[in-house]
Amino acid sequence: MPRELRLEAVGRRYGVRGPWVFRDVHLNPAPATLTRIEGPNGTGKSTLLRLLARIDAPTEGRVTGAPRTAYVPERFPAALPFTALGYLTHLGAVHGLSRTAAERAAGDWLDRFGATAHAHTPMSRLSKGSSQKVAVAQALLAEPELLVLDEAWTGLDTDARAELERAVAERTAVGSAVVFVDHDPRRLAGRADAEYTVRDGTLHRRTAAEPTTAPNGPHMTIEVHGPTAPLPPEALRLATATEETADRTHRLTVPASHSDVLLRALLTARPPWHVVSVRQDGSRHR
Template sequence: MRPDLCLENAGRRYGLRGPWVLRGVDLTVAPGRLVRVEGANGTGKSTLLRLLAGIDAPSEGRITGRPRTAYVPERFPPALPFTAVGYLTHLGTVHGLSRTAAARAAGEWLERLGAAAYADTPMARLSKGSSQKVAVAQALLAEPELLVLDEAWTGLDTDARAELERAVAERTAAGGSVVFVDHDPRRLAGLPDTTYAVRDGSLVPCDVAGPLPSGPHVTVEAQGPPDGRLPDDVRRTAASAEETGPGRYRLTVPAPHSDLLLRALLTSRPPWHVVRVAPRPDAPGSSR
């Protein structure tokens, strides 16, 4: 497993004598973790994400444990001399995929995000929403170990926003880590392992205890070996997990992530038996 990504007393300013945007930041991002970053506009959230993504280097302090990283910036440059699929295929090869594998992954992500019809459209002619779908797709092509999302949901339609949420769940369930900023407080509400706020150039942890997010949920009852431990990827995907008997659990998961949870149960070794799946439109209190 890859090591933790660590920021140690990290600071960033622009110019030799410019004001400090961030200073004294200590942050550890472990594999499989979902981390939310909050803060008012102009507080340094995007600067922090650029440090995590390796786009900027710290002006002081250090960063260790650099994983394979993909980044969706707040503003994506659409006027590039490629078609959508050509750009994604090119980026896939940069990430180390063969051209064939890159083209296949490009097509799959354009399909998932609802942009397959624009595969052969020049980037400069894409709408803002379609361009943002390409921005998201390029970050997911090569299954990054760290995914950094800076307002990545902005401009996406409802289906694409849900698909990006599923992709986040897939990355963390596979042992990757995700750090994100989003202006909507309901985005992935109740799911982050840790939430931080950027205030006055410093990073402070937030108390995120509380109820599950509102919206449709699914309840899954599953049976494993009597002495079996709930698989880690199942535990990471579920919003709550209640042991109701030896090796038997009642799991609650946001509806967009239910297919990922079921796949994790059925493909675990040994596989778990799914006893019951039922919609649960209310948001019960969390037992995580």
């Protein structure tokens, strides 16, 4: 079965005679892309994400493809008989890691989301914010080919929200597809490769003529000099703007939350690119 997921003429309703949530939905989240799903409450966004995550099945139509998928639900079941570290270690083992490697990866993700202090806290005693950090960590631990996020930023503190944005950039940079719903229109604004709205019982792709939210928040401008080869595809996917300022010299603009991922793509390219300067909010650092 192909790895790439595809929804073909999918419809979903609950009960034999229940009303249709939506019908005739076609969606194919391509590798290395970010897809945003929008729509008013109650239109079926979460239902659609559950179909993508293969947690729910369509009433009609087909879902094909079998990518390695991870899902962060809108409400994470926190009352589990594990500590935070124990739960993540268990899932790492489920994904095929040795116990030692699973525990190391679990600790790394808890550290990234600022939750190391809660590593040995029972899941049932975690706050909403700490529980949500475990929820996103369990999804990222799987290194998924398809990452499905349903209001995953809700409950996270500012640093953890930025870290999740970085993690999303990392997943698309290595070729994963990411599909997300978020109530904040500024979330990853301007970064999506495709945007859809659930309305009138089906899925509509946003066209260029429809209004979009402008990119928001601090940005970095990075100037690099490098080989005759083109810029790495990962860097081009992350940048909101690129400009060739001289022979083999380029200026790239990127949201600050994604700058470290872009720099890593440039510095680990073969051959690597040389970083000439980095500017944030009008200040230049060399």
